[in-house]
Amino acid sequence: MKKRKLVLLFPEKIVTRPITYKLVKEFDLEFSILRAEITPDVEGRMLLELSGDNDQISKAIEYLENTGVTIQEAAKDIIIDKDSCVDCGECTSICITQALSLDNKTGKLIFNKDKCILCELCLDSCPVRAIKVNM
Structure with a gap:
């Protein structure tokens, strides 16, 4: 399929x-x-x-x-700059599909592209602007 x-x-x-x-x-x-x-x-x-x-x-x-x-x-993709990301989890609280989550063991941000609906709510929630849209 x-x-x-x-x-x-x-x-x-x-x-x-x-x-x-x-x-x-x-x-x-x-x-x-x-x-x-x-x-x-x-x-x-x-x-x-x-x-x-x-x-x-x-x-x-x-x-x-x-x-x-x-x-x-749908050529847009959410891109996370791993060098800038501080893994604070702010984006995970706003992500309605849970495409963004924190790893329970490492505390690192995980992005599941298949769950993402490109709503872009995470962009403004990131305090260090580590999340961008790639067109």
Whole structure:
């Protein structure tokens, strides 16, 4: 099973259509909405993780593009500067998905990229600015 994180941009004319429903029904894909900003009759932006057969994911992406959805790979990554990080744990308290945690034995910061939804809350919580976004 393949996984891909995508950013979907919905123009105003299709923002209220049940497009993601078809990803399950017609392409047998699983998806997780990691982040969404939808304004009916204006626009929509969604960070989605698709899981399923690689061919089906490709067909689903083609379907989305044909319906007018703009698709971008989720190219953002959270980068932690290990030299600057003081392992204070401030970022772990704000991380809603627990992608950031402190190792119980070493006290060092651990980042689990698979759990990260790129909400960027950790950026402002870091007192030494050791957390950055790589675009």
